[in-house]
Amino acid sequence: MGKKNGEWSCLISLLNSVFSSYDALSSSFLHELCMAKSGKQSKGDKKTTGVSDSLLCSTSAKTLKDYIEVISPTVNNSDGSVGNITESFWVEGMTSSSTDFPIYQNDVEMVDQQVNSIEIIEKSENNVYWPSVNLNDLRKAWSMIVSIPERQNIVDTLMRAVRRLVVISLHQLLVIQPPDGLDDNQPPTEIAIIQQRLVNLFIILYECPFATDPLHFELLLLNINRAVTWLPNTIQVMLCRAWANSVHTPLANCTESPNPEQTNLWCLQKILLHHITLRCLTTDHGLPNEDKQICEAALVLRIVYYASLLAGQMDSPELLEMEAEENRLFEQQMLTHIGPTYERRSRVSLPEDPFAKALNISPNDCRKPFIPVKDFVNETLNDGLQPKKDYIYYRSKGISNELSFMKLPFLLQTSSKSVLLYYDNRMRMLDERRGVLMHTFLMDTPEMPFFKLRVHRDRIVEDALLILEIAFMENPGDFKKQLLIEFDGEQGIDEGGLSKEFFQLIIERIFNPDYGMFVLDEETQNYWFNPVPLDDMEREYCLIGTLLGLAIYNDVILDVNFPSVLYRKLVGKLGTFEDLFDARPSLAQGLKSLLEYEHDDIENVFGCSFSVNYLDPFGNVVTHELKPDGATVPVTKENRKEYVDLYSSFLLNDSVKKQFNAFRRGFQMVVDESPLTFLFRPDELELLVRGSPVYDFNELERVTTYEEYTSDSAVIKNFWSVVHSMTEEQKKQLLQFSTGSDRVPVGGMSKMKFTIARQGADTNRLPSAHTCFNILLLPEYQSLEKLQQSLLLAITHCKGFGMS
Incomplete structure (x- = not known):
């Protein structure tokens, strides 16, 4: 199809018909997938290919081991031949040296007839799958479409067609009469097909170069964004996985995977942020929360954000499994030490991103996203945000129709999130105060509405730890009250200044080498847990963790230097070799040299075994074996990666496990009901504790x-x-x-x-x-x-x- 009598009217008419039809568009550019159970080519099949990643990752596939047998959609061409609808409408003739597209008679009238002829073969298990989009064919087609001279006519046609598609077809399917089970993870056959067809449709729409073109995006993107926000969460997750897989597919006329900046995902992220910025600067709505286009773009950005995580450097499944087990054991420890009190509080509904839950990942599981996290932060949006009102929308829990950007923390600056956390902490303090007043009124037993710490300057550590331990054992709810500091023998009301001084003094004392709880790394000037303290100081570590939580809860910045890995561990991650570059840079470089050594004489050059030597408090050398009989196992070229992983894990996890778990337990007692770990990444949590390093x-x-x-x-x-x-x-x-x-x-x-x-x-x-x-x-x-x-x-x- 293409130019006819010097015009492109046939192509434009066909685009209009296809892009205004849900059936036609969702049936275009389909993969040809034919796989018999044995993996052999079946009789009559044109070819056998592997199952596409996007299809395997979709919720319509029950297990990754399933074999999928799908007959490519067939159409009856005007010449009597049988072909693929993708080939008929788009692909055929693209490799030709001619700039004209082949024309089929009555193309426009044939659309509905050809779509209805698509056949999907059912397997004996009654599992039916709709093919995913062939990105190679799709991108070649868009590349050819963009190159034709009737550019503005095509944009206008697509704009009108997509608007009809959204307003009529998609609104009916997704809003007015959505099929039952459309949000199910394991839906019936017919619903699974609808889910995949919707994913295909939006992949085709967002791959359109005009949708991410700064000159034309407003004509197309806004309607597409609105329709995406109507999708159930399950289908949005499917689209997210498909986008994550798409970044490795070559662009048109290329054979290699594109650079990140060349991918459609990256372009889409940039244009969505650009649109949010323009709306914030040019509209008079006042609040971004009340601007429908800003909110719709932000919700699409959430899909892009998680696709970027999936396409990035994710932690290995083995590491994630180990972390899940460690966190399960930690929860058991919390129940053991605190009992029913913590169990009741742990049932409190904490903020949780439905995407993270559906994908079974956390943003902290990705070391290096495909698109840097900082690139998602929109400064203009943050400047226009009113944190107090945004927090009100957050607390409304569905009562208000306005979107709270507190639920999309990847868009917010750390400073904006710290203000939102401040409001949340103050609301919890107010709730505690109301509870105390109600208890006093009903039970006629007065109760302090504040958490008072009365300490003597000379005994500040001993006094504080004693009061914290009593509260920890008798009423952990006191930690949720506003902190009030009194110094023995001194007059003064704590309006914030005394709390700052208290934390400064107690931090100076606790990290004094005489206490022996932490050791200072001379190279980085960071403190780390003493792997061999003089006494059993689990109680002290727990109470110091409580102090750290109280400082955050009461908006006090601390002068305390921990390596960044501590904050990763506080959100449930384990320390790995990559964390050593911040915690122990020289050692990390040495281990890196071991990994990069190319010769075969590693045993002679490095002379390492699977054991670690360190000094106890009395100066004696203690040997720890990293694996059974590790002292007799030499480090070789074959096992050096295992050695580095075990060594790193010992230093950052195993050697301080008891001390850190006690510290985390105390910290968790204060922040367990807080959105702290939902809002802040580990690096932002460090900034929240220590403050900004820039003195301007x-x-x-x-x-x-x-x-x-x-x-x-x-x-x-x-x-x-x-x-x-x-x-x-x-x-x-x-x-x-x-x-x-x-x-x-x-x-x-x-x-x-x-x-x-x-x-x-x-x-x-x-x-x-x-x-x-x-x-x-x-x-x-x-x-x-x-x-x-x-x-x-x-x-x-x-x-x-x-x-x-």
């Missing part, structure tokens, strides 16, 4: 507010001149003095609330601060020299609540 005081100057001063006041100009001339250590001391912490919040200093207030006229008094509210009280010094001298003296020598 120009940003702090930009967002600072003033009381009885202005940014043009002479003393303010002198103040910032002094600050910008400080050393990095002095700047941290200024933060510590003014805010109670030298850490920068997630999102950088632009997210800080910092106020400079006037404290009288020129005086010999030093500056002071209200650390609870991040307010620096600055006298109106007349000279720059006096301001500098007073400010440096204050931040260097004045600590404690007495100066707040």
Whole structure:
């Protein structure tokens, strides 16, 4: 079909008919799959091929071992021959040197007749499968279509046809009268065929180059996106798997797998984000949650995001199985140590992405996604988001029709997620307070609405751990209350400043080498669990984990350096060789050299066996065998990968298993009902705990507010001149003095609330601060020299609540 009498009217008419018909479009570009049970070619079959990945991964296939016998859809061509509908309508003539398409008489009228002639052969087990899309044929066809001169006419035709397809056919099938069982994982035969046909249809539509073209996407993509959001979750998951498989299929006129930037999945991701950005900038809706096109594009991006994970570097099935077993055992430990209290709380409905559940994966299972995770974050969307309202939509649990982007955390910046977590934590504190008031009213027994820690500065570790242990054993629900710190012998109400100081002091003491709980790696300056502590300190590790959870829950940033693998382990992952490059870089490089050594004399050069030597607290050498009789098993070229994996697992998992499990148990007691691990990836969790590593005081100057001063006041100009001339250590001391912490919040200093207030006229008094509210009280010094001298003296020598 093609040019006729100098025009392309036949092709355009055919495109109009096919793309406005659910039956025709879902029957185009089908794979020819013929496999007998024995794997031999059957009589009369044209060819035998392997089963496509997309079909095997679909929910219509009961097991991966099933053999699929499908006869290619047949059509009666105008010349009397029998062929494939794909070949008849699209493929034939593409390899010809001519630029014209072969024309079949009455093509438009033949569409319905030919679609109805498609035959699917039933096996004896009554399993019927619809073939998946042949991407090679499809991409060749689109490549030819794009090259013809009637480009705008084709775009206009496709736009009208796709709109009719969506508004009439798909809306009827998916919204008005959806068949029973369309969302089933193991549906009846006829429903399985509908599921696969819908997947085929959307693969064809999204492969259209015009759908991802910045000049034309609005004419096509918006209707396609809307129809995808109508799909049941099961079919969206099938589409996700098909997209993940598609990235390895060569492009038109190519034989090799494309680069990521060349794939349709990558182009689709970029154009969807581009569309969201344009809508945020050009519409007057106010909230992205209320813009239908933004929400539809975001929901399609969720499918793209999980397809990117599946197509990326996923953890091995063996590792995932080990992690599942470890997490199962950990849950049993929680029940053993806490009992029915934890069991009741574990039944609380936690946020869970239906895609992750259906695919049986977690975003943390993918080390390197096909599309980098950071590329999904849309800054314009984050700027337009109102976290308070988005959280309200999140809490509405289906009552509101608006989409909460809290359910799509891959689109959000870490700073946006930290604000949403803050609202969630405050709501839980308020719920606890209401519960206490109700209990007091009904039972006439007063109960503290806050979780109070009264400690002495000289015994801060001992006092805190004792109170935490009592709460841990008697009422773990206290951890969900707002933390309130009191220092013995000191006056002051904790509005946040005392909590910051408490965590700073206790962290300094706990990581003191005298306690022997953690060891410092001199190369990275990170702390790790002591594999051989002097005493059985399981109780202490548990309570320190609780402290870490309380810091996150009460929005306090900690000055604590752990390797990144700790945060992966907190979300249920195991440490592997890749984690050693951050935890123990020199050792990791040495093991990498072992893996890359090309010669056959590994035993002589490296001299390793399957054993590890380390020192106990008394300086004695202890040998641990990585496998039975490992000390006598040399490391060779054949078994070196096993050695590296076992060595890495010993250092990061086995040697500290008891200590870490206790630590995680305490952490989980605080955050078990929180959306923390749903919202944050391990690297973001580290940022949430430690704060931003970037100290940009120009940003702090930009967002600072003033009381009885202005940014043009002479003393303010002198103040910032002094600050910008400080050393990095002095700047941290200024933060510590003014805010109670030298850490920068997630999102950088632009997210800080910092106020400079006037404290009288020129005086010999030093500056002071209200650390609870991040307010620096600055006298109106007349000279720059006096301001500098007073400010440096204050931040260097004045600590404690007495100066707040």
